[in-house]
Amino acid sequence: NAGVTQTPKFQVLKTGQSMTLQCAQDMNHNSMYWYRQDPGMGLRLIYYSASEGTTDKGEVPNGYNVSRLNKREFSLRLESAAPSQTSVYFCASSEIRTQYFGPGTRLLVL
């Protein structure tokens, strides 16, 4: 039982490059989330998927797209990376009374 897994753990991109962050959970949760964490800002919601087949924007969705591939997997895509997207990205899944996080992806955009 791995919980929530994320790949990659660390990535360096050049401005304008694209990449996809992968997330999977094995807890059979309906809802999944992508957050970003910047210094002094706490975590902010990028996108979430309340159930398979649905996605909704969060507080900071600009520059990102998501795909809920199936119940287990929820990916985050940066089509044209910008230095402002340098951050730590966390995927999470939840059920009633809890929300579990993956280990995070550190992204540096030069």
Add this chain to the structure above:
Amino acid sequence: AQKITQTQPGMFVQEKEAVTLDCTYDTSDPSYGLFWYKQPSSGEMIFLIYQGSYDQQNATEGRYSLNFQKARKSANLVISASQLGDSAMYFCAMREADFSGNTPLVFGKGTRLSVIA
């Protein structure tokens, strides 16, 4: 709009002492959940404790307890018998429409706790 406020950017506590980390929230939804997470220097987010707005008793998990004062809209985390390993960033978070478990969390900016030997 929901909002979480953590007013203590940093706290120090002596080993083996108890410490309280403050959290206040604002929501108009009667069904909400309050969460506390620990983030050590390694970076992972560790779930500590949950309190539902309709729960009759304050939540406890081992050395962690949540002092839930609904009328004051506060949900303070109490750590008893602090250990050096408790040194970390602590985040308070809230979720509205909590009955489904399918809504996102809103986080405070966190409190950095340092435990001194």
